[in-house]
Amino acid sequence: MIVLTQGSTLAITPRTTAIVPVHYAGVPCEMDTIMTIADQHHLKVVEDAAQGVMSTYKGRSLGSIGDLGAYSFHETKNVISGEGGALLVNNEDMTQRAEIVREKGTDRSRFFRGEVDKYTWQEPGSSFLPGELTAAFLWAQLEExxxxxxxxxxxxxxxxxxxxxxxxxxxxxxxxxxxxxxxxxxxxxxxxxxxxxxxxxxxxxxxxxxxxxxxxxxxxxxxxxxxxxxxxxxxxxxxxxxxxxxxxxxxxxxxxxxxxxxxxxxxxxxxxxxxxx
CATH class of the missing domain: 3.90.1150.10 (Aspartate Aminotransferase, domain 1)
Structure with a gap:
């Protein structure tokens, strides 16, 4: 059920921008090979770790290896909040844009850090943050x-x-x-x-x-x-x-x-x- 890395290079074209390994059933893909292929072809790696909370690859948590990682806390997962998920940003070059997308397209995070004197609309974004009750429910799940x-x-x-x-x-x-x-x-x-x-x-x-x-x-x-x-x-x-x-x-x-x-x-x-x- 793990991605067939032998065929990954054959699927790469000049339009390819990223490889998305899916850690099906919480079982890690062979990330060393995938990261090597991505580096050779100058591609980003986005880990689909929706099912991978608490799983590790060579001691590293799934979602923390590629440029980006995505967790799901949907009710069908092991650790839940009903709906929602988390984006793990492991590439510093992507941090600012991730904050803008999360903050409804604004640089509000930079404003709170005192890096700008006001926050303004920068690019498309949305309201992705969970409510306080949802976050509290998730926190209790994470503790267990x-x-x-x-x-x-x-x-x-x-x-x-x-x-x-x-x-x-x-x-x-x-x-x-x-x-x-x-x-x-x-x-x-x-x-x-x-x-x-x-x-x-x-x-x-x-x-x-x-x-x-x-x-x-x-x-x-x-x-x-x-x-x-x-x-x-x-x-x-x-x-x-x-x-x-x-x-x-x-x-x-x-x-x-x-x-x-x-x-x-x-x-x-x-x-x-x-x-x-």
Missing amino acids: AETITARRMVCWDLYHELLAPLEKMGVLRRPLIPEHCQHNAHMYYILLSPEVNRQKLLDNLKQHQIFPVFHYVPLHSSPAGQHYGRTHGTLKVTVGHAERLLRLPLWIGLNANQQESIVDAIVRAIPASRSSS
């Missing part, structure tokens, strides 16, 4: 971030243990976490083998009141992606993964008995979910 992550890791590790026999049977592939990466247990996904029909498996699990989801529709095949985007090659790996990916239920209140029931239901549903059945 280590506890939240630890509880999710217990669930993640149990799934990983319970699903090992199915991986040995060749019916699915479990997530692969590089040794130099620390993930945050944002989700537990499996990649089904081609002979397992995902929709049949979903239908079978729903009969047992188990509701896994598959995400996501590849951006290049979405209506907006087809209208605005450009691809290099067929992206057959992306398409193949999207057709086989399944995300299992995971939240901090999930207990071992529930997880064992979920995996047991998957085991029993696999034979009836094969494409030939």
Whole structure:
């Protein structure tokens, strides 16, 4: 699920300005390679660390490695404020513009620091700051971030243990976490083998009141992606993964008995979910 850096250089054109690695499921992309490619081609790196709060790459927090990093605190994430997120500005050349965009297009931040005698409109911006109540809710979540992550890791590790026999049977592939990466247990996904029909498996699990989801529709095949985007090659790996990916239920209140029931239901549903059945 990590960006295929071998193909990154092939997709670079004279119009390319940035590389956007997506740390899917909170598992870090291979950032050393990506940063080297970006440096060679004079490109910026914008980390999509929406799912990466509390994850690290070689000891560095996701979102803090590229020029910019983006976190999400949406209600579906590990640490939440309902809506909203954070922009990490790691390139000093971008700090002033980030402040202007945040401050409704004005240099109000410089005014508060005493750098200008008045603040004025500089360029397009908007009102991106959270309200005080939202910020207070988020602060309480951040104070518990280590506890939240630890509880999710217990669930993640149990799934990983319970699903090992199915991986040995060749019916699915479990997530692969590089040794130099620390993930945050944002989700537990499996990649089904081609002979397992995902929709049949979903239908079978729903009969047992188990509701896994598959995400996501590849951006290049979405209506907006087809209208605005450009691809290099067929992206057959992306398409193949999207057709086989399944995300299992995971939240901090999930207990071992529930997880064992979920995996047991998957085991029993696999034979009836094969494409030939």
